[in-house]
Amino acid sequence: MSEPPPETPRNPAVAGFLLGVRTAFTSVFGFVIVVTYIGYGALCHDFGFPVGWAMLSTALQWAGPAQVILVTALGSGTAAIETAVAVGLSSVRLLPMVVGLLPLIKTERTKPWQLVIPVHFIAVSVWIESMRIAPKIPREQRIGFCNGVGTTLVTLGVICTGIGYYMQGMLPLVFGAAAMFITPISFMVSAVRGARLLMEKAALVLGLTVGPLLALNKVDFDLLWTGVVGGTLAYGVHRVQRMRRAAP
Amino acid sequence: MTMEPYLALVLLGFLPSEVWRWIGLVVGRGLDEESEIILWVRAVATALVAAVVARIVLIPPGALAAVPLSVRLVALGGGVLAYYFIRRSAFAGVLVGEAILIVGMLAFGG
Numbered sequence: 001m002s003e004p005p006p007e008t009p010r011n012p013a014v015a016g017f018l019l020g021v022r023t024a025f026t027s028v029f030g031f032v033i034v035v036t037y038i039g040y041g042a043l044c045h046d047f048g049f050p051v052g053w054a055m056l057s058t059a060l061q062w063a064g065p066a067q068v069i070l071v072t073a074l075g076s077g078t079a080a081i082e083t084a085v086a087v088g089l090s091s092v093r094l095l096p097m098v099v100g101l102l103p104l105i106k107t108e109r110t111k112p113w114q115l116v117i118p119v120h121f122i123a124v125s126v127w128i129e130s131m132r133i134a135p136k137i138p139r140e141q142r143i144g145f146c147n148g149v150g151t152t153l154v155t156l157g158v159i160c161t162g163i164g165y166y167m168q169g170m171l172p173l174v175f176g177a178a179a180m181f182i183t184p185i186s187f188m189v190s191a192v193r194g195a196r197l198l199m200e201k202a203a204l205v206l207g208l209t210v211g212p213l214l215a216l217n218k219v220d221f222d223l224l225w226t227g228v229v230g231g232t233l234a235y236g237v238h239r240v241q242r243m244r245r246a247a248p
Numbered sequence: 249m250t251m252e253p254y255l256a257l258v259l260l261g262f263l264p265s266e267v268w269r270w271i272g273l274v275v276g277r278g279l280d281e282e283s284e285i286i287l288w289v290r291a292v293a294t295a296l297v298a299a300v301v302a303r304i305v306l307i308p309p310g311a312l313a314a315v316p317l318s319v320r321l322v323a324l325g326g327g328v329l330a331y332y333f334i335r336r337s338a339f340a341g342v343l344v345g346e347a348i349l350i351v352g353m354l355a356f357g358g
Contacts, residue, residue: 181320
């Protein structure tokens with residue numbers, strides 16, 4: 001009879017959590033979060049917000065683009081309703097990400113309250129890493145995994161917000177630009193990496209083409225429209241592909 | 249009207265973002281992993297991520313606005329290419345993209 005494996009964790013949630021922590025530190029997103037939030041901390045300092053506010057905003061919002069929108073809008077005296085709408089629209093992507101991820105990580109016995117915290121952690125970084133790794137690990141570990149990745153990245157983000165805040169005077173303009181750019185470049189590269197299905201590749205291409213058309217022509221709710229139109233067309237591509245495969 | 253900053257954070261920052269996560273929780277709980285709806289949702293999420301990328305690159309916030317459009321576009325494209333050619337490494341893609349941006353900004357930027 002063979003020996004049991006050396007460390008069989010009794011608690012799958014803990015095992016998942018630890019794997020999540022390790023993954024967060026070694027993934028490209030660990031680096032991305034550090035750079036993004038150092039830049040964000042500096043931005044908050046630029047606009048005159050207190051450091052405690054800046055760090056709290058990272059923990060509460062946990063959505064880079066939305067946070068930048070909030071700070072620049074409040075800092076330039078934009079009206080409250082307009083600010084809330086802009087933040088809300090930017091964060092629309094959180095909805096399909098949560099909906100898409102939940103069936104992958106929940107078990108039959110998962111209660112709603114167990115999902116509230118993992119769901120707060122969902123941001124592009126956590127979503128991409130979870131979608132990538134979750135299918136490869138036992139289902140009982142998945143929620144723990146998301147919590148591990150989320151806790152690590154949010155903690156890193158909050159700390160770096162503070163660091164960036166105090167470094168603000170020392171950071172050259174180039175750093176600010178680089179920090180802003182790391183969001184789109186990391187989203188793009190990791191989304192390309194994660195796109196296995198033709199549908200996902202089509203969705204990326206469509207998002208990159210429809211998006212600018214709507215945004216540059218100042219269409220209202222451009223992000224929302226791009227997502228729905230681009231996503232639906234990409235899904236259509238998937239259906240056509242499936243029909244072709246089925247028909248001999 | 250200027251709102252007290254912490255109140256603004258909760259009302260204008262936290263709630264408008266978090267509400268989407270909560271709605272997602274309600275909607276996603278009952279769905280099956282293999283269902284067609286989930287596939288469609290993933291397509292929409294992916295398209296949205298690409299749309300956010302395009303938006304930030306084309307309508308840049310903050311310091312990124314000081315970088316010429318050509319540099320931003322080449323940095324984005326160059327980063328993705330670097331990902332493909334350098335062992336499909338996301339790190340490589342991000343680092344090359346950033347390097348192009350920084351060099352381009354120093355050479356051509358405002």
